[in-house]
Amino acid sequence: MTNWQKPSKREAPKTKAELREMLTEAVRNTPSPDQTSKPRPAKAKKTAAGAADVD
Numbered sequence: 001m002t003n004w005q006k007p008s009k010r011e012a013p014k015t016k017a018e019l020r021e022m023l024t025e026a027v028r029n030t031p032s033p034d035q036t037s038k039p040r041p042a043k044a045k046k047t048a049a050g051a052a053d054v055d
Contacts, residue, residue, distance in 0.1 A: 014022070
């Protein structure tokens, strides 16, 4: 038979100020989309000589 553990004591509810502080810290620690995206290779530019070669 399974022996159930007693649940640990619950923490006191957080105040609005504590919750705002936690959210602010989480946002600071989250990387922005610019930092997470991989750099894209530069597109090759068409040159006038390349366009002139096409018949």
